Amino acid sequence: MAPYSPVYIPVPADWSIPPLHFQVHDSASFGSITFFDNVKPPALLLEAVLHVLKALYTPESAPRHVRSITLILRPMPGVAHTTSNQLDDAHKEIHLSSQYVAKNAGRARDEIYGVLVHEMVHCWQFDSGGTCPGGLIEGIADWVRLKAGFAPPHWSRTHPPEKWDAGYESTAFFLSFIEDKYGSGTVVKINESMRDGKKWDEGVFESVTGRGLEVLWGEYRRTFGRTSGGSGGGEPEVPTHGV
Template sequence: MSPFNSNDTGSVSVSVSVSETATLYIHLTMSQSEKEEAVAAAPLSVPFPPETTPAPQPVFLPGMSHAAETPTPSPVPAPAPSAIPIRPKADTDTETAADNSSSSSSSPSASTVDLPRLRLHIQDVAHPGSSVFLSSVNAATVLRDSIDAIHTHLYTDPLSSSTSSSSLSPPPTRSVTLILRDMDGVAYTTGVDLDPEHHKEIHFSLRYISSVAPPSSSRQSAEIRGVLLHELVHCYQWNGRGRAPGGLIEGVADWVRLRCDLAPPHWRRDQVPAKWDVGYQGTAYFLEYLEKRFGEGIVRRLNEKLREEAYDEKTFWTELVGGSVEQLFEDYKKTLVKGA
């Protein structure tokens, strides 16, 4: 159908198809000259294919910049954005104070160290392990408290009366990303390829998290916090310029976990390890023995020495405790046999 139907009286009817069941008619009255101009200017009618719905025209278009053009007689103004409400300053201050108070009450003490940027990435939120993690711990609180504990045990002099962190220097970690994903094992820590010194990733197995005993045994929260603390130590410990034994590195991480009362039930203090740097809890209990024998802070000094120089076993332990680590380990094993 032609979009215009005229009659002798100079009136024109415009037919616009709205749907298959309704037609909208608009009746216009104009002079004969206006009619001829309108008919000449009318666009050709392009029928839509069968069972095709015409695309609706938007009510308005977002404002954007254009090149300078000759203004039209009746320009259509661009829609103005809604004003963003500004909260009263008094209310903001009150709520901020309340938030700070709430944060303080949820933690034994406020963070005394500069925290890195902390990120959480869950690869499969529908995984059972994701539900266990999110329902067992507050990720932000656990990460913050763990970093505080690491600084307390590795970078604060226990003999100092100051409550602030000591002048000892932790590694320059700027960000830590916790990635929860389905994988074998428990967890591991790595550096980001583009900048491994400053940015770290902790990969935590959702499969392992879902295998931990249910909340009735109080194990899920403690195990998650213990694993995260262990992995965060790897973000904040020194390694003798890459030459320290892997067992010593893992032992220091588990020693901090032991110090924070997050040792799991299967750890055995009376179990005699095969060697001093067997790693994990075996080395952690040996380091705890050194703390008792040589005084609080020996592991802190060990970590600082690993920052200052490349690791050489004989020189390292002689300078640290005045003897060989093998002799210290033999003395330690005797205490286990005697049940001391």
């Protein structure tokens, strides 16, 4: 293992970055050793925050409600999840499974970055006060991961699912398609439409693209291999963790 060397990461002056913390609960495990062999926590956290903020906001529009973010590397089932501190919703925690890191040792750096970018989105994104589809929440998170260049090799946009809001990479590829076809900033506008607890309205797709959601989903499915399906009602495979 290469010796750890301290690294100074300058914080861009135009972005308001909350304090970023790191905890490790099993520092001698293979997963934790793999983690430290591949990433440096200060750079990892700051870069993940900046990927999210630059994808969804401007320095002026970025939310100011997040007071701190703590990454906790610990043994647990699953992959990762984002939650709030028990005492204060403004303090966010991202829990990352050290076992999952160990299982992905062959591509640990990209997978750690990809998972953390996804979870970091949940610290910052809007969700219409919990009224928007959970699949959209997870889809936006994976869209940012995709945009940041950390899509894992098994992701594929071919053979889309029946529902646009199936979540995760399925919805992320749909959002990417809309962004590419109808202009940069489309996903930003969809996220912005959910600010301040505004009730979810799928009409936002038509307002930002000029086409209704069913039409957009039909275009996408025809482009990538399927021609039928609905426009909603899908549920993500695991619980979401939106703001």
